[in-house]
Amino acid sequence: MTxxxxxxxxxxSERVEAIFRKAGFNAAQAGAVTRVIVAGERDACKSHGxxxxxxxxxxxxxxxxxxxxxxxxxxxxxxxxVKVNAKGGFANPAFELGLPLLVERxxxxxxxxxxxxxxxxxxxxxxxxxxxTEQxxxxxxMCPSYSAVAPTGGNKPLLGTNPFGxxxxxxxxxPYVFDFATSVxxxxxxxxxxxxxxxxxxxxxxxxxGRPTTDPSAALAGAxxxxxxxxxxxxxxxxxxxxxxxxxxxxxxxxxEALGTTTLAPAHGELVLAFxxxxxxxxxxxxxxxxxxxxxxxxxGQGARLPSQRRFAAxxxxxxxxxxxxxxxxxxxxxxxxxxxxxxx
Amino acid sequence: MTxxxxxxxxxxSERVEAIFRKAGFNAAQAGAVTRVIVAGERDACKSHGxxxxxxxxxxxxxxxxxxxxxxxxxxxxxxxxVKVNAKGGFANPAFELGLPLLVERxxxxxxxxxxxxxxxxxxxxxxxxxxxTEQxxxxxxMCPSYSAVAPTGGNKPLLGTNPFGxxxxxxxxxPYVFDFATSVxxxxxxxxxxxxxxxxxxxxxxxxxGRPTTDPSAALAGAxxxxxxxxxxxxxxxxxxxxxxxxxxxxxxxxxEALGTTTLAPAHGELVLAFxxxxxxxxxxxxxxxxxxxxxxxxxGQGARLPSQRRFAAxxxxxxxxxxxxxxxxxxxxxxxxxxxxxxx
Numbered sequence: 001m002t003x004x005x006x007x008x009x010x011x012x013s014e015r016v017e018a019i020f021r022k023a024g025f026n027a028a029q030a031g032a033v034t035r036v037i038v039a040g041e042r043d044a045c046k047s048h049g050x051x052x053x054x055x056x057x058x059x060x061x062x063x064x065x066x067x068x069x070x071x072x073x074x075x076x077x078x079x080x081x082v083k084v085n086a087k088g089g090f091a092n093p094a095f096e097l098g099l100p101l102l103v104e105r106x107x108x109x110x111x112x113x114x115x116x117x118x119x120x121x122x123x124x125x126x127x128x129x130x131x132x133t134e135q136x137x138x139x140x141x142m143c144p145s146y147s148a149v150a151p152t153g154g155n156k157p158l159l160g161t162n163p164f165g166x167x168x169x170x171x172x173x174x175p176y177v178f179d180f181a182t183s184v185x186x187x188x189x190x191x192x193x194x195x196x197x198x199x200x201x202x203x204x205x206x207x208x209x210g211r212p213t214t215d216p217s218a219a220l221a222g223a224x225x226x227x228x229x230x231x232x233x234x235x236x237x238x239x240x241x242x243x244x245x246x247x248x249x250x251x252x253x254x255x256x257e258a259l260g261t262t263t264l265a266p267a268h269g270e271l272v273l274a275f276x277x278x279x280x281x282x283x284x285x286x287x288x289x290x291x292x293x294x295x296x297x298x299x300x301g302q303g304a305r306l307p308s309q310r311r312f313a314a315x316x317x318x319x320x321x322x323x324x325x326x327x328x329x330x331x332x333x334x335x336x337x338x339x340x341x342x343x344x345x
Numbered sequence: 346m347t348x349x350x351x352x353x354x355x356x357x358s359e360r361v362e363a364i365f366r367k368a369g370f371n372a373a374q375a376g377a378v379t380r381v382i383v384a385g386e387r388d389a390c391k392s393h394g395x396x397x398x399x400x401x402x403x404x405x406x407x408x409x410x411x412x413x414x415x416x417x418x419x420x421x422x423x424x425x426x427v428k429v430n431a432k433g434g435f436a437n438p439a440f441e442l443g444l445p446l447l448v449e450r451x452x453x454x455x456x457x458x459x460x461x462x463x464x465x466x467x468x469x470x471x472x473x474x475x476x477x478t479e480q481x482x483x484x485x486x487m488c489p490s491y492s493a494v495a496p497t498g499g500n501k502p503l504l505g506t507n508p509f510g511x512x513x514x515x516x517x518x519x520p521y522v523f524d525f526a527t528s529v530x531x532x533x534x535x536x537x538x539x540x541x542x543x544x545x546x547x548x549x550x551x552x553x554x555g556r557p558t559t560d561p562s563a564a565l566a567g568a569x570x571x572x573x574x575x576x577x578x579x580x581x582x583x584x585x586x587x588x589x590x591x592x593x594x595x596x597x598x599x600x601x602e603a604l605g606t607t608t609l610a611p612a613h614g615e616l617v618l619a620f621x622x623x624x625x626x627x628x629x630x631x632x633x634x635x636x637x638x639x640x641x642x643x644x645x646g647q648g649a650r651l652p653s654q655r656r657f658a659a660x661x662x663x664x665x666x667x668x669x670x671x672x673x674x675x676x677x678x679x680x681x682x683x684x685x686x687x688x689x690x
Contacts, residue, residue: 074628080425081455081624110426111618113456115625138591140583154649166583176586178579228573234523234652237644238485238511241521245636246483246622248629253643273456273618277591279426280460283419284593291590298598299582304499307579 005330006322013038015333016053023057023340025067032092036123042323044314047188048124050329053336054344056090056122059264061341065090065120071097080105080112086119091143091270094119095128102274103135110279114272115247121145122265125165126179126308132274133167133175141165141179143270144244146256149183150223152233155210157223160252160266161187162239169277171289174315176296178307182236183224187262190216190224220262243271350675351667358383360678361398368402368685370412377437381468387668389659392533393469395674398681399689401435401467404609406686410435410465416442425450425457431464436488436615439464440473447619448480455624459617460592466490467610470510471524471653477619478512478520486510486524488615489589491601494528495568497578500555502568505597505611506532507584514622516634519660521641523652527581528569532607535561535569565607588616 007015013034020030033056041049059065069089076082082101086094098114105112125141132139145160163186165179181187184204193200194216205219206212213219226232244251249269250258259266277288296306325333336343352360358379365375378401386394404410414434421427427446431439439461450457470486477484490505508531510524526532529549538545539561550564551557558564571577589596594614595603604611622633641651670678681688 079453079455079624080457083628108424109454110424111456111458112425113620113625117629138587151644151647151649154644154647156647158643158647166579168583168586176582178576178583180576180579182576227576230652231523231525231572231577233649234511234525237521237640238513238523240640241513241637242483242620245633245640246620246625248626248631248633251636251640253640275458275587275591279424280458280591281593283428284462286590286593288590288593291596292586295582295585295590295596295598298503299496299499302495302499302501302503304496304578307575 003330004327005325007325008322009038009042009318012041012323012325015337016050019053019333019336019340020056020067022337023060023067025060026070028070028093029067029089032096033090033123036092036127039127040124042315042318043311044318045124045311047186047192050325050333052122055265057336057341058344059120059122061344062264064259064264064267069093073097073101076101080109081115082112083115083117085117088118088267089120091116091119091121092123095131095270095272099131102132102272103137106137106274106276107279111273111275114274116270116272117247117249118267119270120265120267121270124179125163126167126177126311128272129165129167129177129179130175132272133169133177136169136277138169138275138277139165139167140273140275141271142239142243144240144250144252144255144266144268145187146259146262146266147252148187148224148262149226149236150206150210151237152226152230155206155223157256158253159226159233159236159240160255161224162236162252164235164239168292169289170292170296174308174312176292176306176308180227182226182232182239184227185224187224190219194220244268247271348675349672350670352670353667354383354387354663357386357668357670360682361395364398364678364681364685365401365412367682368405368412370405371415373415373438374412374434377441378435378468381437381472384472385469387660387663388656389663390469390656392531392537395670395678397467400610402681402686403689404465404467406689407609409604409609409612414438418442418446421446425454426460427457428460428462430462433463433612434465436461436464436466437468440476440615440617444476447477447617448482451482451619451621452624456618456620459619461615461617462592462594463612464615465610465612466615469524470508471512471522471656473617474510474512474522474524475520477617478514478522481514481622483514483620483622484510484512485618485620486616487584487588489585489595489597489600489611489613490532491604491607491611492598493532493569493607494571494581495551495555496582497571497575500551500568502601503598504571504578504581504585505600506569507581507597509580509584513637514634515637515641519653519657521637521651521653525572527571527577527584529572530569532569535564539565589613592616
């Protein structure tokens with residue numbers, strides 16, 4: 001019997017990367033995908049940790065993502081838009097390729113956009129948000145997913161859970177970061193309720209007939225609801241427009257049609273906006289980074305929390321003590337390493 | 346006794362502009378402020394129509410906005426950021442001055458930002474969103490207001506109602522536009538409930554002790570709540586960071602401190618982002634404007650509504666039949682024209 005284990009992030013990375021290499025991922029794909037999965041596990045963000053490995057392998061096995069893709073930067077105009085083509089691979093190596101260009105453009109023009117096309121996005125947005133903030137820039141990131149959410153007033157899946165992420169850099173501290181689905185809950189949370197046999201909270205979803213439901217399976221067969229009623233529905237629609245249609249990539253209904261299932265990771269595009277606070281604040285009084293700290297102190301001072309703090313606390317713990325994996329998780333990693341894509345349906 | 350009246354938008358504009366000119370507004374301020382007020386009344390958006398005239402005059406009388414300001418475009422770098430200084434006047438004439446520059450930069454760089462500093466913002470964002478979409482560009486607009494909303498988990502006003510507006514241009518049709526407060530309700534709606542003596546819906550506000558309340562006066566003395574729980578709270582915070590701190594202008598708590606009251610229009614800055622769909626979609630297959638129509642048809646086809654449709658229907662009616670004012674409203678316009686700023690406290 002396998003025991004539970006404490007691994008350093010380096011040790012966990014080696015194990016996860018070996019699984020992907022064994023499954024036919026090239027170095028760029030395996031490295032970048034491993035980095036986001038290990039970051040999720042390290043931050044106790046279980047729905048984006050090693051739990052995601054199987055989904056990535058299933059999507060490869062189904063032929064819906066290319067594990068050997070080499071992302072490319074097509075010839076660029078001197079504009080504030082940087083384009084990277086993921087060539088049918090995962091979004092993560094394309095993001096890593098485009099990031100230095102995005103940073104350079106944002107510093108030159110004050111703001112810039114990174115467009116990733118033809119990618120499969122299966123991780124959270126916060127690793128990308130944080131990567132931009134590490135360069136001293138603010139970030140706004142969004143992408144479609146596949147039809148799972150009914151627009152307010154409608155009764156069928158149309159919008160994706162369309163994540164929306166934002167980050168603000170802080171000196172000597174983890175950044176201010178949020179990253180959330182524009183549905184009431186992330187699809188992964190509904191899936192986790194299903195696996196645990198737990199009913200959903202009220203207001204998360206409707207069934208296939210458009211009636212409110214708390215049954216996770218009925219919800220997965222029906223539609224999720226947008227967060228915040230018509231306002232969240234509007235933001236979800238905005239993400240379809242900006243991060244799907246505007247960048248010449250698939251909307252959530254198109255991604256679902258191309259994929260043919262809701263059990264694999266969807267292919268589409270992604271939009272990352274980067275802002276230079278120095279450029280925006282130039283000529284005005286006050287240091288924007290120092291002023292932001294006053295805002296954060298006031299929020300915390302009245303008992304409210306900044307987003308992502310639980311994640312940063314878990315990160316600090318993992319970095320000090322290692323990442324704790326259960327015996328079942330260790331066994332599953334061993335199994336995935338031994339079998340590769342044959343480990344999944 | 347005065348009768349109710351039907352006025353053309355031209356006739357209404359003349360009356361409203363005359364009031365502002367009489368009250369000491371210069372041509373730029375009176376013209377631009379009149380345009381947004383008449384647009385609100387025309388679109389049956391009463392909370393941003395002629396109801397706002399008194400608030401504008403009160404803010405002038407209190408010395409909190411300069412009715413004779415001439416907005417200026419300071420020397421610009423060749424970047425994607427256009428800055429306009431409102432010189433302590435209303436945001437609207439500054440926006441009108443900056444718009445052609447924003448459009449030119451967005452077409453050149455693919456995306457661009459208009460920063461308005463040192464302005465008083467008292468109108469809705471949708472007139473500005475629509476002005477950008479009329480140029481074939483998508484728009485994202487935001488600004489702080491003054492502390493009125495408690496962050497999720499907190500119990501005191503800190504964030505503003507911080508409006509968030511977005512628009513997508515449509516050929517031969519009014520644009521896709523949304524513009525909403527990141528509080529559950531706009532402050533104006535709470536004020537309208539107070540005037541009408543009606544209780545607030547549950548979940549809109551807390552009283553000065555942090556307890557839920559449905560009393561509009563208690564809500565105005567306490568704090569409003571963000572829409573969509575912690576997600577709306579995070580978006581409201583993002584607006585403080587991007588459209589307050591990053592652009593070197595006041596946050597909502599700073600605006601409240603500078604103003605000293607919640608009954609006048611607040612001074613701060615505003616951030617307008619413009620995106621060129623042609624530039625973003627270049628080299629990709631499919632026309633983004635045609636593809637967006639498919640998305641809109643699918644939304645409407647399942648019984649959901651696009652935002653702003655009620656407003657556009659009211660606009661069509663006003664343009665065909667005239668803008669209907671009650672006898673009391675006509676009398677109030679006459680009174681404001683006769684007395685100028687002496688008509689308000």
